[in-house]
Each structure stands twice: as structure tokens, then as C-alpha cells.
Amino acid sequence: MPVSSHALTDALSGIVGKDRLLTDSASLARCAVDGALPVWIVRPESVDDVSRLLRLAAEERLAVAPRGSGTLMGLGNPPRRLDGVLDLSGLAAVVDYEPADLTATVQCGISLAALAPRLAAQRQFLPLDPLDGSARSVGGVLATNASGPLRYRYGTPRDLLLGVRFVQADGTVTWGGARVVKSVTGYDIPKLMVGSLGTLGVLVEATLRLHPLPGAERTWLVTFPTAEQAAGLLAAILDSPLQPNRLAILSGTAVAGRAAGGAAVAVSFGSVPEAVTAQGEDLVAIARGEGGRVTTAEGGFWARPWRFPAEATVMLKVAAPPSEAAALCGEIQRLAGELGIAAGILGEAGNGVLHLAVRGNLPAADWDTRLITPLRERVTPAGGSVVVERAPREVKERLDVWGPVEPTTLALMKRLKSEFDPLGTLNPGRYVDQI
Amino acid sequence: MSVTPALIRALERIVGPEGVVATPEGRLTYECDMHTFYKGAPDAVCLPTSTEQVASVVRLCLEGRVPLVPRGSGTGLIGGAMAPHGGVMVSTTRMNRILDVDLPNRCATVEPGLINLWLTNAVKERGYFFAPDPSSQMVSSIGGNASTNAGGPHCLKYGITVNHVLGLEVVTGAGEVVRLGGKVQERPGYDLTGVVVGSEGTLGILTQVTVRLLHAPAAVKTALAVFSSVEDASEAVSGIIAAGIIPAALELLDAPIIRAIEEGIGAGYPKGAGAVLLIELDGPRAEIETQARRAAEICRDRQALEIRVARDDAERALLWKGRKEAAGAVGRLTPNWLLQDAVVPRSKLPQIMREVVTISGRYGLVIANVFHAGDGNLHPLICYDDREPGQLERAVQANEELLRACLALGGSVTGEHGVGVDKAKSLALQYAEADLNFMARLRRVFDPQNVMNPGKLLPSHPACGEALQPPGAGRLPAGTWV
Numbered sequence: 039m040p041v042s043s044h045a046l047t048d049a050l051s052g053i054v055g056k057d058r059l060l061t062d063s064a065s066l067a068r069c070a071v072d073g074a075l076p077v078w079i080v081r082p083e084s085v086d087d088v089s090r091l092l093r094l095a096a097e098e099r100l101a102v103a104p105r106g107s108g109t110l111m112g113l114g115n116p117p118r119r120l121d122g123v124l125d126l127s128g129l130a131a132v133v134d135y136e137p138a139d140l141t142a143t144v145q146c147g148i149s150l151a152a153l154a155p156r157l158a159a160q161r162q163f164l165p166l167d168p169l170d171g172s173a174r175s176v177g178g179v180l181a182t183n184a185s186g187p188l189r190y191r192y193g194t195p196r197d198l199l200l201g202v203r204f205v206q207a208d209g210t211v212t213w214g215g216a217r218v219v220k221s222v223t224g225y226d227i228p229k230l231m232v233g234s235l236g237t238l239g240v241l242v243e244a245t246l247r248l249h250p251l252p253g254a255e256r257t258w259l260v261t262f263p264t265a266e267q268a269a270g271l272l273a274a275i276l277d278s279p280l281q282p283n284r285l286a287i288l289s290g291t292a293v294a295g296r297a298a299g300g301a302a303v304a305v306s307f308g309s310v311p312e313a314v315t316a317q318g319e320d321l322v323a324i325a326r327g328e329g330g331r332v333t334t335a336e337g338g339f340w341a342r343p344w345r346f347p348a349e350a351t352v353m354l355k356v357a358a359p360p361s362e363a364a365a366l367c368g369e370i371q372r373l374a375g376e377l378g379i380a381a382g383i384l385g386e387a388g389n390g391v392l393h394l395a396v397r398g399n400l401p402a403a404d405w406d407t408r409l410i411t412p413l414r415e416r417v418t419p420a421g422g423s424v425v426v427e428r429a430p431r432e433v434k435e436r437l438d439v440w441g442p443v444e445p446t447t448l449a450l451m452k453r454l455k456s457e458f459d460p461l462g463t464l465n466p467g468r469y470v471d472q473i
Numbered sequence: 474m475s476v477t478p479a480l481i482r483a484l485e486r487i488v489g490p491e492g493v494v495a496t497p498e499g500r501l502t503y504e505c506d507m508h509t510f511y512k513g514a515p516d517a518v519c520l521p522t523s524t525e526q527v528a529s530v531v532r533l534c535l536e537g538r539v540p541l542v543p544r545g546s547g548t549g550l551i552g553g554a555m556a557p558h559g560g561v562m563v564s565t566t567r568m569n570r571i572l573d574v575d576l577p578n579r580c581a582t583v584e585p586g587l588i589n590l591w592l593t594n595a596v597k598e599r600g601y602f603f604a605p606d607p608s609s610q611m612v613s614s615i616g617g618n619a620s621t622n623a624g625g626p627h628c629l630k631y632g633i634t635v636n637h638v639l640g641l642e643v644v645t646g647a648g649e650v651v652r653l654g655g656k657v658q659e660r661p662g663y664d665l666t667g668v669v670v671g672s673e674g675t676l677g678i679l680t681q682v683t684v685r686l687l688h689a690p691a692a693v694k695t696a697l698a699v700f701s702s703v704e705d706a707s708e709a710v711s712g713i714i715a716a717g718i719i720p721a722a723l724e725l726l727d728a729p730i731i732r733a734i735e736e737g738i739g740a741g742y743p744k745g746a747g748a749v750l751l752i753e754l755d756g757p758r759a760e761i762e763t764q765a766r767r768a769a770e771i772c773r774d775r776q777a778l779e780i781r782v783a784r785d786d787a788e789r790a791l792l793w794k795g796r797k798e799a800a801g802a803v804g805r806l807t808p809n810w811l812l813q814d815a816v817v818p819r820s821k822l823p824q825i826m827r828e829v830v831t832i833s834g835r836y837g838l839v840i841a842n843v844f845h846a847g848d849g850n851l852h853p854l855i856c857y858d859d860r861e862p863g864q865l866e867r868a869v870q871a872n873e874e875l876l877r878a879c880l881a882l883g884g885s886v887t888g889e890h891g892v893g894v895d896k897a898k899s900l901a902l903q904y905a906e907a908d909l910n911f912m913a914r915l916r917r918v919f920d921p922q923n924v925m926n927p928g929k930l931l932p933s934h935p936a937c938g939e940a941l942q943p944p945g946a947g948r949l950p951a952g953t954w955v
Contacts, residue, residue, distance in 0.1 A: 218883065222633070225671070251717070279691035310763040360578050361578050421656055446652075450918070451662050
């Protein structure tokens with residue numbers, strides 16, 4: 039039954055308490071999604087709160103955007119509707135951590151930064167290192183399928199999420215997966231939730247696979263005059279028994295000031311000290327053979343591999359076959375040069391995923407027709423994609439930020455969405471094809 | 474609806490007369506997988522050779538709502554590739570080509586009927602391998618591995634099949650051909666590849682699989698640690714993992730299994746041992762040397778009697794031979810056995826192994842153990858003799874009690890074999906009604922008419938947790954791989 043806005047406010051504060059319902063303009067502005075202002079923000083303190091809030095939202099036909107740390111709220115198409123924001127940062131407990139199992143169960147609002155020291159005390163870690171930082175929440179990282187250079191060795195959220203508790207659009211609390219490292223009991227629901235941007239359910243609790251922290255770690259930088267010249271080194275590393283834990287390519291403004299040259303390949307080895315040294319020696323020999331200039335990176339390199347993204351006008355995630363990573367970096371730099379914009383790339387070269395940050399003043403139409411569309415035309419035939427992770431709203435309104443999804447697959451995705459969120463309660467409009 | 478002569482003629486038009494098996498004796502060949510207790514012959518079997526043929530068969534069966542049962546090599550252990558409701562079985566054995574090997578991108582695309590080991594054989598000279606290594610890998614198909622999300626000894630370090638599947642081509646239960654994922658490692662939209670892997674043919678039939686290939690490690694070290702008791706060996710396993718060492722494989726075999734192996738094939742395991750641990754480390758040489766020393770210290774701290782290190786590939790192969798053929802050797806111990814595949818958190822391993830001993834004593838049945846200790850995935854073989862009155866019933870009860878003990882410790886019903894008909898009713902022990910309903914709705918999205926492998930993976934009425942037929946006892950044939 040529809041209720042008045044006054045009654046709705048009462049109902050919301052009845053669930054979370056007055057202190058956890060925010061309607062002041064500063065808070066609303068802070069939680070805007072692509073310029074769309076929510077009417078209210080709630081900060082649930084328990085899974086039960088989330089369940090009751092979503093049940094209310096469904097009954098009242100309201101649209102809700104889940105929010106973790108708020109770092110990547112710019113991801114997605116502009117919302118079709120937005121009534122409330124579900125701020126999950128209050129759900130931040132470590133539910134269960136048994137170091138001997140190398141697993142941890144946490145509430146999804148906990149930040150990577152808050153979790154890391156708990157794990158490090160046991161010489162363990164969660165190997166997820168999204169470029170936008172450790173302030174991000176575990177739930178946000180999972181829902182946006184975020185990862186960084188560590189994926190070369192440890193994989194992405196789909197490889198690390200063992201079990202997940204989520205709240206469906208109608209408020210039903212649901213669990214999928216298991217709390218152990220190996221399970222094939224029923225459908226692999228965690229896979230469905232990773233990267234789904236909260237459109238099928240709101241993630242509230244996650245059981246994660248952890249890894250031992252390597253005893254020693256060191257990073258080498260190999261620079262080349264152009265990105266294309268790094269291709270040989272990348273191919274040689276991939277075609278070797280070397281076991282880097284990170285393998286990245288940097289080009290353009292991402293290299294500037296760090297090392298001479300137009301591109302750098304950054305490789306880190308994490309292992310026992312003897313194996314780090316031995317693999318480093320092998321790497322140096324291969325790199326010199328490929329004509330690269332080798333240096334070792336300063337400590338803390340990976341904590342902040344580049345400084346550019348904060349100021350970027352547009353951020354893109356370009357996915358292509360890994361073997362094309364270096365060539366693609368070169369092509370993107372040439373394109374940026376023609377457009378007179380500054381581009382920085384940090385690419386997970388071994389996985390074929392390039393994070394591109396661009397700064398410059400272009401008309402909205404040019405971002406679309408001269409940068410994004412040509413890039414899509416370049417990578418789509420080989421199965422690649424270009425996701426616009428950040429852009430001014432007028433650019434986003436011109437295109438689908440996710441790019442095309444093959445029609446039959448898209449039809450299946452739409453059936454999933456309408457099965458699990460028939461009323462469009464969760465993030466309506468923001469996912470692929472404005473699902 | 475039933476399979477009519479007209480439907481069989483239509484199948485023949487799609488796949489050719491040589492691609493349809495409809496004689497009673499021919500159909501019997503397909504009546505079960507390696508869990509031979511569950512029998513159900515399909516009304517017809519068809520063996521397509523292309524995606525288009527699979528799609529046509531699915532669409533044809535959809536018209537009459539005829540059940541469809543996909544089958545690879547039939548080496549599953551769960552009553553998966555059999556037809557409890559009859560219908561048409563789609564065997565992928567004629568779709569067994571390697572379509573593309575792309576080493577610069579470290580992946581390959583294959584048809585689902587390709588035998589697991591053939592892929593590694595095709596790329597090993599160039600230094601690569603396909604990591605999932607179920608013990609059946611010399612006969613099981615990659616499509617079957619992907620459908621059941623198969624494991625294997627080396628999953629401890631490398632992950633199970635889903636971690637190695639990059640993309641799929643699937644004919645869904647709605648008759649559409651969808652391409653999910655692929656060579657490019659990220660795509661916008663839901664990770665349907667991850668959902669379809671492990672779905673046991675209930676969402677669709679796989680027609681192509683794109684998998685990761687890994688570069689072979691620089692060095693491998695395999696050792697056998699001998700203990701006087703399973704408990705000591707279990708403590709050593711927990712100790713190795715807790716020390717931050719993730720071996721490539723960490724397998725535990727107990728006394729009854731060691732005896733069976735030594736009386737059978739003879740792998741050189743010490744006959745009087747209470748348990749042995751097979752430990753394999755791989756990676757950079759300096760890394761595994763250091764880790765091997767540390768692992769050996771941990772084993773000695775846990776009263777290891779002896780640690781043998783394989784000196785060459787021949788010795789390594791012999792140590793593994795015992796493990797890989799262990800289940801087949803059990804025929805020497807017992808005429809019949811039940812197999813459990815439950816998982817416990819690895820720190821609970823010593824505790825569950827004590828529980829196994831207690832249950833074995835309580836029911837007066839030998840329980841032999843050979844399992845992937847490193848990830849807590851048990852494979853207790855509950856031995857019984859079906860000629861002795863009451864033994865089967867006791868075995869079934871012991872099996873159930875053991876499963877419940879694993880779940881009480883925070884475990885999972887199945888670690889790598891899958892659900893099939895065998896464990897469908899057990900899902901309600903692990904999942905709440907809402908969880909099972911979510912899965913049932915997911916299934917409906919892919920298979921709106923409920924034709925895809927009906928009766929498998931989920932309890933038939935998840936809403937009320939109602940079970941299929943009681944699983945009773947399985948008689949697993951000699952030569953089974955677990």
C-alpha cells in the first residue's frame with residue numbers, strides 16, 4: 039500500500055532508528071548517483087535491517103541503490119529511478135576468521151583496509167587490489183568485480199568468493215556457496231553475484247578464500263621507448279615457468295616521472311627470499327634480451343602505482359586477448375595524441391585488461407565518437423569490451439557504458455533480472471543494456 | 474511425454490541414423506554412470522556432431538517436453554548421466570575435437586567430448602597443461618568435468634574446473650545457443666559461465682568449452698610421509714596449511730587403502746603404516762626446496778615415521794599410481810562400498826577423522842579413507858557386504874551420520890563429485906528453503922519447461938525439502954576413480 043512521504047520516513051526510521059536515516063541535503067548530495075539525488079539514505083546495522091528495508095522498498099515500489107564505500111558509484115548507466123541509498127558501511131564486522139582454514143567470513147561493508155591488518159597479523163591476505171584503493175568495501179569490490187595486478191597469480195573475485203549471503207529484492211535473506219574452500223553443492227550462486235552490481239541482491243556477508251602472505255617480495259620495472267616494444271617481454275614471461283604475483287604494463291602518464299621511456303612492464307615476485315632472487319635474475323636476463331632497461335621499483339610501488347586516476351575525466355576498462363595488451367596500449371596512446379588528451383594506462387597485461395585514465399577537454403560527442411566507439415570497434419571483434427567506468431553524465435547519456443552484449447546472452451540476463459527483481463527495486467537502469 | 478517412433482525418426486534426420494541408439498540392448502549401455510546403483514535407460518540416445526545438431530535435438534524435444542539428459546564419458550559418481558525419467562540422452566562423445574589452441578593467450582577451445590588428458594597431451598611438449606586432474610582424467614570428458622565442476626588432487630593449488638573455464642557455448646533448456654565468456658577474460662554482464670559450470674546439465678548442454686592452459690612449473694617435488702596413525706597425518710596436513718604452504722597436492726591414504734593398494738598393484742607404500750601423506754610441491758625450484766624442508770619438519774613434529782622423496786619421474790609416477798588407482802583397489806577389501814564426498818574446514822580434519830573412527834566402530838564396518846586432505850575434501854569408503862543381512866542398512870546409516878558430522882563442523886555436502894540424484898535430498902541439510910528456492914528459480918530461467926536433466930541436482934520440491942527416491946546403496950565398480 040503506498041504511503042505518504044511522511045509515513046515512509048517513519049517506516050524507515052522505524053527499521054533503522056532516526057539516527058540512521060539521513061535526509062539532509064548535504065548527505066543526499068554526497069550519495070547522488072550520476073547527478074540523481076536520492077530522497078533518503080539509510081544505514082542499516084544488521085542483515086535483518088537490510089531485509090526489512092528491501093521488503094518495504096518492494097512494497098512501496100521504490101528504487102534502491104546499495105552503496106559500500108561509495109568509491110565506484112559512478113560505475114553503471116545513470117539510474118532510471120532512485121529513491122533511496124542503502125549505505126552498507128555499518129555492516130563491517132569480521133564474522134568468523136579461522137587462520138588455519140585460510141578463510142574468513144566478513145560483513146560486506148568492511149573495507150579492504152580494515153580487513154588487511156587482521157589478516158596480516160596471521161601472515162595472510164585477501165589478494166584483491168583494485169586500483170581505486172583499499173578504502174573500498176568488500177561488498178563493493180565483489181559487486182563490481184574489481185581486481186588489480188594481483189589477479190595474475192590469485193585470480194579475481196570469482197576465484198576468491200566461496201560463499202555469500204545476500205538479500206533479494208523482496209527482502210528474502212539468501213545464502214549461496216559454502217564456508218569451505220571446495221564445494222560443488224548446488225549451483226555456484228557466488229559466481230552469479232560477483233560483478234552483478236547489486237542488481238540481483240544486496241551482498242551482506244562473504245566467505246572469502248585467503249592466501250598466505252609471501253615471505254619476501256620484490257618488484258622490477260622494465261622500460262621501453264614504446265608500448266609495442268614491451269610485447270616481446272610480456273610474451274616471454276607468459277611463455278615461461280616464472281611465477282610472478284603481479285604482471286602489469288604501464289604507459290603514457292602512468293609511467294611519467296617514474297622511469298625513462300614510453301612504457302614499463304612491472305613484475306613482482308612473492309615467495310621465499312631465495313626464489314624471489316632467482317626469479318628476478320631470470321627476469322632481468324629475459325628483459326635485457328628483449329631490449330628493455332631494468333630497474334627495481336621503490337618499496338610501496340604497488341600501494342600507489344599511479345597518481346592519475348583521481349583527476350581523470352574519463353576512465354575506461356578495456357578487455358582484449360592478453361597477447362594484444364602491449365599493441366593496444368600503443369594504439370590508445372596514438373589515438374590520445376591525435377585527440378590532444380593525456381592518457382595513462384595501467385594494464386593487467388597477463389590477463390588482457392587495461393585500465394585507462396584520460397584527462398582532457400573534449401565535447402561529449404567526441405568522447406563517444408572519437409575515443410570510446412573506435413576502441414569498441416577495435417576490440418569487440420575478438421570478444422573484447424570497453425566499459426566506461428567514469429565519465430561526465432553528458433557522455434554517459436550518449437552511450438551504454440557497458441557496451442554491447444550479444445543479443446541471445448542479453449536475453450538470458452534480462453530473464454534473470456526479471457525473475458529475481460521483477461519490480462526493478464535494485465539499481466534499475468544501471469546495469470548492462472539498462473537492465 | 475514419451476519418445477515415439479516419429480521422434481526417433483526425427484532424431485535420425487538431425488544426427489544421421491548412425492548417430493541414434495534406440496535398441497533395447499544399445500540403450501542399456503547408457504543406463505547408469507559409475508554410480509551403478511542408479512539405473513535409468515533413456516528411450517533413445519543421440520550422438521550429435523555439431524552445435525547445430527544439439528540445438529535441433531533440444532528444440533525437437535522441447536516441442537514434446539521430452540526429458541533431455543546430457544552425457545559425456547559417463548564416469549560420474551552421482552547418478553548424473555542417467556535417465557530416471559527416460560527421454561533422450563545426448564552423448565557428446567562424437568564432439569571431441571580440439572578447435573583452437575592459443576598459447577600466446579594461454580587457452581584452448583575444445584568440444585565437450587574431448588578427453589581431459591588428451592588436451593594436456595596435445596600441449597605438454599610446448600610446456601603447457603590443463604590443470605583440472607580428476608582421477609578419471611584419462612577417460613572423462615572436459616564437458617563432463619565442466620558440467621560437474623570436477624576437482625582432482627592438484628586442485629589444492631590450482632583450483633577446481635570452474636577456475637579454469639573461460640568460456641562456454643551452451644544450448645540452453647530454452648533451445649537458444651548462447652556464447653558465454655571466452656578468450657577475453659572479462660565481459661560486461663552476469664558471469665553466466667560461472668553459473669553454468671557445475672550445473673550438471675540442468676541448465677543446458679555444453680557444445681564448446683574455452684579453458685585456461687597453464688605453463689608447466691619449473692620444478693616438481695613429490696614425497697611420501699609415513700605415519701603410524703591417521704590422526705598424526707591429519708595433524709600434519711593442518712600444520713602444513715597453517716604454515717602457509719599450499720602444496721600442489723596433499724593426499725591422505727589410510728591403512729585399509731594402503732593394504733588394498735599393496736595387495737593389488739603395489740606402489741611401494743609401507744604395508745604396516747597407519748597412514749601415508751602424498752605431498753607434491755611445484756613451482757620455482759628455490760621455493761619448493763624451502764617449502765619441502767619446512768613440510769618435512771612439520772611431518773616429523775607430528776611423528777612421521779619416514780619421509781621418502783621421489784628421485785625421478787619414474788618414482789613420482791609410482792607414488793601417484795597408488796593414489797590414482799586406490800578406489801579400484803578397494804575391490805580387494807570389500808565386495809561393496811558407499812562413497813562420501815563431503816568437505817570439512819581443513820582445521821577440522823583431525824576432529825572429523827576421529828569421528829570416522831567412532832562411526833566405523835559404532836556400525837561395525839570398515840571405513841577406508843583416501844582423500845584430498847589439503848582442502849578438507851573427504852572420500853571415506855564405507856565397506857559392506859550386501860550378502861550379509863543388515864550390512865547395507867548399517868552402511869547407509871553410517872554414511873548419513875558421517876555427512877551430518879561434516880556439516881555440523883561447517884562443511885559441505887560435496888566437494889567435487891557433484892549432486893546428481895545421489896545427493897539431491899542432502900541439499901536441504903546445507904541450504905535453507907530460501908536458498909534452494911533461489912536455485913530452483915535460476916534453473917527455471919534457463920530451462921522454463923523443465924526438460925534439462927530432470928530429477929538431478931535439486932530436491933524435486935525444494936520448497937518443502939522433499940527428497941527424490943532414497944539413495945540406498947551404491948555399488949561402485951572396480952576401476953572407479955575418486
